[in-house]
Structure formats: C-alpha cells, structure tokens
Amino acid sequence: MATLFQIVYTSTASGSISKLDLMDLLKGSVQRNSRAGITGLLLYKDGCFMQALEGEMETVVALFAKISRDPRHHNVIPLINEPIAQRNFQNSAMAFRDLDSPEVQKLPGYSDFLNTAFDGKLATLDTPKCQLLLQIFKKNIR
Numbered sequence: 788m789a790t791l792f793q794i795v796y797t798s799t800a801s802g803s804i805s806k807l808d809l810m811d812l813l814k815g816s817v818q819r820n821s822r823a824g825i826t827g828l829l830l831y832k833d834g835c836f837m838q839a840l841e842g843e844m845e846t847v848v849a850l851f852a853k854i855s856r857d858p859r860h861h862n863v864i865p866l867i868n869e870p871i872a873q874r875n876f877q878n879s880a881m882a883f884r885d886l887d888s889p890e891v892q893k894l895p896g897y898s899d900f901l902n903t904a905f906d907g908k909l910a911t912l913d914t915p916k917c918q919l920l921l922q923i924f925k926k927n928i929r
C-alpha cells in the first residue's frame with residue numbers, strides 16, 4: 788500500500804492578493820487536489836498562508852515542490868514533513884478570514900474554519916500536530 792504523507796507549511800504572500808486571486812486559487816487547487824487524491828486545508832489571512840497537504844507520498848512531495856516555486860508567495864517554511872497513519876482531512880478545502888460573502892461561501896471547497904469563533908481550547912494529548920498548527924494560526928489572526 789502507498790505511504791500516506793503529510794506536509795504543513797507557512798508562507799508569505801508576494802504582493803497583495805485580491806479576493807479574485809484567492810477564489811481562483813481555491814477553484815484550481817480543489818479541483819486538482821481532488822483528482823490527485825490530495826486532502827488538506829489552505830488558510831489565508833493578511834498576507835499569511837498556512838496549508839496542510841496529505842496524500843500519497845510522491846504526489847504530496849511533488850505538489851509541495853511545485854507550490855514552493857510558485858511566485859505568488861515566498862518564505863515557504865515546512866513545519867511538518869512526515870508519513871502519517873491516517874488522514875486528518877476529509878477533502879481539500881480553503882478558508883479565508885473576512886471573505887465570507889455568499890458568492891465565496893458557495894464555492895466547492897470553501898471552509899468557514901477562519902470565520903468561526905476560536906473556542907479557546909488549544910489541544911489535548913491526542914490532537915494531531917497539524918490540527919494544532921492550524922488552530923494556532925486561527926488563534927493568532929484574531
């Protein structure tokens with residue numbers, strides 16, 4: 788059976804990113820990721836990205852290499868880069884803070900992760916590392 792692999796990174800947007808740019812990124816990425824069996828979550832707020840990617844090892848590593856070369860962002864820092872026993876995400880999605888207009892909300896793959904209240908609970912012993920990192924991003928953009 789193919790090895791399941793997970794990469795979580797942060798990065799900085801190069802220049803200003805418009806709502807349209809984010810919607811395009813969401814549409815393209817969700818479609819390609821679904822076809823490639825990649826699941827995860829891409830977060831964006833105020834020029835900062837955090838993304839979790841998981842799937843078959845070769846596919847995830849190749850996608851991350853491509854994403855790292857994308858001129859739309861820089862300062863790409865991997866935080867997790869390791870095999871996993873099971874997936875932490877059911878699909879491929881993207882969450883933006885303050886971009887919750889109805890037209891954005893109805894895009895396939897839109898996640899309201901960043902537009903729901905942080906419940907103040909960071910982690911328990913069995914919280915997966917990637918969930919913890921995404922929660923920290925969510926907490927710190929408030």
Ligand SMILES: Cc1cc2nc3c(=O)[nH]c(=O)nc-3n(C[C@H](O)[C@H](O)[C@H](O)COP(=O)(O)O)c2cc1C
Pocket residue numbers: 798812815816817819820829836838850853854855857859860
């Ligand atoms: C922050 C960020 C996250 C991205 N996430 C994905 C992703 O999850 N899946 C994807 O296919 N492309 C993603 N992309 C876009 C890729 O870098 C690349 O443009 C896209 O895969 C098209 O590649 P191609 O022109 O070789 O087909 C992302 C780009 C950025 C800037």
